[in-house]
Amino acid sequence: QVQFVESGGGLVQPGGSLKLSCAASRSIFTVGWYRQAPGKQRELVARITSGGSTDYADSVKGRFTISRDINKNTMYLQMSSLKPEDTAVYYCNRNPPEYELWGQGTQVTVSS
Numbered sequence: 001q002v003q004f005v006e007s008g009g010g011l012v013q014p015g016g017s018l019k020l021s022c023a024a025s026r027s028i029f030t031v032g033w034y035r036q037a038p039g040k041q042r043e044l045v046a047r048i049t050s051g052g053s054t055d056y057a058d059s060v061k062g063r064f065t066i067s068r069d070i071n072k073n074t075m076y077l078q079m080s081s082l083k084p085e086d087t088a089v090y091y092c093n094r095n096p097p098e099y100e101l102w103g104q105g106t107q108v109t110v111s112s
Contacts, residue, residue: 002026002101004092009106012082020077020106022092032095033066033077035088036105046077047095060086082110 008020024031032047046056046066054066065078075092089105 002028002094004101004103006090006092006103006106009090009108011109011111013112014083014110016082016110017078017080018082018108020079020090020108022075022077024073024075024092027070027073028094030095031068031075031092032097033075034091034093034097035086035108036091037085037088040088042091044095045090048075079108082108084110086110 003025005023006020008018010018012018030047030049033045034042035045036042044057045060046054046064048054048066048068050070056064063079063081068075079086087108087110089107091102091105093101
């Protein structure tokens, strides 16, 4: 059973940047970054295949970049031009996600 550990969250001002990391216990084909804001459903933010193909939610296109280091089984989410509406707990999981693989996530708060 693969496990994911997210890190890199924090408090940042609007317009700032953060880079999230997700360490997986073994390699998997397609992984995604998800987020859940208070009172909202969890949503897919970005995904990447082992071949490097990527997809992004419209709300983050041009601001977020997903990448992965296959050798390290680690995935990244570079977030720039952050907005208050990006505030959420960010998670990584397979894509499509598996319920039992959700971890603790990492909190991102965008506020002045």
